[in-house]
Amino acid sequence: MEFLKSLSLFGRTRSLEGKVDAFLDRLSQSALIFKLAIKTYLGEGADPAFEEKLRQVNDLESQADALRRAIETELYSNTLIPESRGDVLGLLENLDSIHNLMEGALWSFSIETPAIPPEHGTAYLELVEMVTLCVEALVLASRSFFRDPARVNDNLHKVMFHEKEADKVSTRLKRAIFASPSELSQKSHLRHFVELIDNVADRAEDVADRLAIYTIKQKV
Numbered sequence: 001m002e003f004l005k006s007l008s009l010f011g012r013t014r015s016l017e018g019k020v021d022a023f024l025d026r027l028s029q030s031a032l033i034f035k036l037a038i039k040t041y042l043g044e045g046a047d048p049a050f051e052e053k054l055r056q057v058n059d060l061e062s063q064a065d066a067l068r069r070a071i072e073t074e075l076y077s078n079t080l081i082p083e084s085r086g087d088v089l090g091l092l093e094n095l096d097s098i099h100n101l102m103e104g105a106l107w108s109f110s111i112e113t114p115a116i117p118p119e120h121g122t123a124y125l126e127l128v129e130m131v132t133l134c135v136e137a138l139v140l141a142s143r144s145f146f147r148d149p150a151r152v153n154d155n156l157h158k159v160m161f162h163e164k165e166a167d168k169v170s171t172r173l174k175r176a177i178f179a180s181p182s183e184l185s186q187k188s189h190l191r192h193f194v195e196l197i198d199n200v201a202d203r204a205e206d207v208a209d210r211l212a213i214y215t216i217k218q219k220v
Helices: 002-007 013-044 048-077 085-112 118-147 149-179 184-219
Strands: none
Touching: 013 048, 013 085, 013 118, 048 085, 085 118, 085 184, 118 149, 118 184, 149 184
């Protein structure tokens, strides 16, 4: 692929590849901690263990931001892959937006402390599981984009699958919430947090669509 051929011409390629890998590691770690944070909240509320996981995601997002800026600087200062630079930076920016959504959702749990009835807990866990699988598949597809573009689609279809499953769970959960005898304000609050979690999968699907286009462009 022309992209990889271009990278091989530069002595600092390993440095760049290392930064990209580190960036993707941060996103993958955040997704796993995001899942654990929601599980912790459902069990104990916004206790110190939950707040610690929120801090970890916050720190990982800050590290990812710093890595993204470092990658941008290296691409421009060393005039690397000019024909692919925009796609690479666009991909990293879009991946970073997923990080922001996860961090924002956890901050909302911490600040608003929604009272989630035990009967809905299993569905919330199922939802965050599908969301996490969606993000993990996207990270794998993104790694392939830099290393083995022919295998990008091996994981892109998994992103779509898990996003659809997340939609099914969120729809079922929202129906259950609004069929309950709770006050309308409580139902609306619970629905809001379903959507905060599900939005991560929706965004991952959007990024996967963009990644598919970037991959096609590299093959032309």
